[in-house]
Amino acid sequence: MKPIIERLFRYVKIDTQSTWEAETVPASANEFVLGQLLVDELKEMGIDNAWMDDKAYVFSHIPANTEKDVPPIAFFAHLDTAPDETGANVNPRIVENWDGSDIVLNEQKGAVLSISKFPYLEASIGKDLIVTDGNSLLGADDKAGVAEIMEAAKYIMEHPEFQHGEVHICFTPDEEIGNSTEYIPIENVPAKYGYTMDGGELGEINFENFNAATATVKVNGVAIHPGESKGKMKNAIMLATDFINHLPWRESPVNTEGYEGFYHVTNISGSVDQAEITIAIRDFFEDGYEYRKKRVQEITEHLNGYYGEGTFETEIEDYYLNMAIEVDKCPVVKENALKAMKMAGVEPIVIPIRGGTDGSSISFMGMPCPNIFMGSANSHSIYEYCTVQSMEKAMEVILNIIRLFAES
Ligand SMILES: [Zn+2]
Structure with missing residues (x-):
C-alpha cells in the first residue's frame, strides 16, 4: 500500500468524532491520541519542534533552507470527524481501478455507492476509491488532509535539495462543531499566508464563503x-x-x-x-x-x-464573515494556489463555499487562508469516499505552493 494511504488508514482507525454535547476541548479525548501520534511521526521525520498543547492543537514548522526572503506559509487540517455519523470502528477498503459499477458497501443495510445515486462519482471511474463498510463515515474529512500535509512534510525532510521558506503545520481539534479556530493560539503559527486542506474532490478550491x-x-x-x-x-x-x-x-x-x-x-x-x-x-x-x-x-x-x-x-x-474580504487583499495567495494546481495537471474548480470554513476566521486573524481539495466527497456519511489519485495530487499541490513561494 502507498505510504499516504497507510497514513490515512492509520489515522481513520482512531475515533475522533466530535459531539455537540461535549463539554470538553477537545470534544473527543481521542483527538489527543491522534495529535500525539502526529507529533511522534513529525519528530521521526526530524521535525523536532513538533508539539501539542492542552487542547490538542498540534504545531510544528520546517525551517527555511534558502537564503531568499520567502514568506512563511502554513497548512492546516482538522483532527475530528463529524457528529452526524459514527467514527468508531472505521473499516476502509480500496476499490482499485474502479469500473463504475455499483459498490456494495454493506449488503445487510443495503448501502450501495452508485453513480445513479451520486452522479459526480463518474469522475472517479478508473481511479482507486477508498470506501467504508457502510457502518461508519470514512473520516477522510479531514484525515486525508492530515495525511497529505504529513506526506508533504516527509518529502521535504527527505529532499534537502527542495528549496523552501519556513513551512508551518497546524492540526486543529473540533472543526466539525465550529470550535477549531475558537481557541487557536494563532501566535504559534507565525505564517504570512495559510491554506486549509479541507475541501472536496479533485480541483476544488475556495476563496470565498458566506x-x-x-x-x-x-x-x-x-x-x-x-x-x-x-x-x-x-x-x-x-x-x-x-x-x-x-x-x-x-x-x-x-x-x-x-x-x-x-x-x-x-x-x-x-x-x-x-x-x-x-x-x-x-x-x-x-x-x-x-x-x-x-x-x-x-x-x-x-x-x-x-x-x-x-x-x-x-x-x-x-x-x-466572507474570507474573500481578506483573501482578495493578497492576490499572490490565490495565484500561487491556482498555479500549483495547474503544475500538478489539475484543473482548478473555484467554488464559493455555501457555509463557513476555518480559513474564514484564520483570514480575519491576519493570515489569508483559502481552502484546497483533499480528495474526498460525501462527507459526514457512510457514503463518504476518497480517491487515492486525488490525495496524491493534493500532496503535490502542497509541495508546488511551497515551491512557488520560494521561487517568487
Ligand atoms: Zn472538514
Missing part, C-alpha cells in the same frame, strides 16, 4: 384562558408562524444555489405566552448581507406595528 449572521426573534404573547380570550389572547406560537411567513420563501436554502443568499429558519420553540425563532442569514456580498439583516428588522417593526410594540424583539449577531 457572510453569516444569526437572528434570534423573541415573541411575547399574552396567555389567557382560551374560553375567555376573545380580543385579548396573543398566541406566541401563531405570531411566530406569522413572522416566518413574512420571510421570502423564494430565498430559502431549498430554493437557492451558487452565489444566492438565503434566510433559513433553524429553530422554533415556544408556548402560548412565549416563543422564539432562530434564523440563519447568509449572503456572499456585503450589501446583500446588510440588506438581509435590515429586512429581518423591518419585518419585526412591521409586525410590531400590527400586533403591538414589543411583541417581537429581534437580536442579530454576526457569526462569521
Whole structure:
C-alpha cells in the first residue's frame, strides 16, 4: 500500500468524532491520541519542534533552507470527524481501478455507492476509491488532509535539495462543531499566508464563503384562558408562524444555489405566552448581507406595528464573515494556489463555499487562508469516499505552493 494511504488508514482507525454535547476541548479525548501520534511521526521525520498543547492543537514548522526572503506559509487540517455519523470502528477498503459499477458497501443495510445515486462519482471511474463498510463515515474529512500535509512534510525532510521558506503545520481539534479556530493560539503559527486542506474532490478550491449572521426573534404573547380570550389572547406560537411567513420563501436554502443568499429558519420553540425563532442569514456580498439583516428588522417593526410594540424583539449577531474580504487583499495567495494546481495537471474548480470554513476566521486573524481539495466527497456519511489519485495530487499541490513561494 502507498505510504499516504497507510497514513490515512492509520489515522481513520482512531475515533475522533466530535459531539455537540461535549463539554470538553477537545470534544473527543481521542483527538489527543491522534495529535500525539502526529507529533511522534513529525519528530521521526526530524521535525523536532513538533508539539501539542492542552487542547490538542498540534504545531510544528520546517525551517527555511534558502537564503531568499520567502514568506512563511502554513497548512492546516482538522483532527475530528463529524457528529452526524459514527467514527468508531472505521473499516476502509480500496476499490482499485474502479469500473463504475455499483459498490456494495454493506449488503445487510443495503448501502450501495452508485453513480445513479451520486452522479459526480463518474469522475472517479478508473481511479482507486477508498470506501467504508457502510457502518461508519470514512473520516477522510479531514484525515486525508492530515495525511497529505504529513506526506508533504516527509518529502521535504527527505529532499534537502527542495528549496523552501519556513513551512508551518497546524492540526486543529473540533472543526466539525465550529470550535477549531475558537481557541487557536494563532501566535504559534507565525505564517504570512495559510491554506486549509479541507475541501472536496479533485480541483476544488475556495476563496470565498458566506457572510453569516444569526437572528434570534423573541415573541411575547399574552396567555389567557382560551374560553375567555376573545380580543385579548396573543398566541406566541401563531405570531411566530406569522413572522416566518413574512420571510421570502423564494430565498430559502431549498430554493437557492451558487452565489444566492438565503434566510433559513433553524429553530422554533415556544408556548402560548412565549416563543422564539432562530434564523440563519447568509449572503456572499456585503450589501446583500446588510440588506438581509435590515429586512429581518423591518419585518419585526412591521409586525410590531400590527400586533403591538414589543411583541417581537429581534437580536442579530454576526457569526462569521466572507474570507474573500481578506483573501482578495493578497492576490499572490490565490495565484500561487491556482498555479500549483495547474503544475500538478489539475484543473482548478473555484467554488464559493455555501457555509463557513476555518480559513474564514484564520483570514480575519491576519493570515489569508483559502481552502484546497483533499480528495474526498460525501462527507459526514457512510457514503463518504476518497480517491487515492486525488490525495496524491493534493500532496503535490502542497509541495508546488511551497515551491512557488520560494521561487517568487
Ligand atoms: Zn472538514
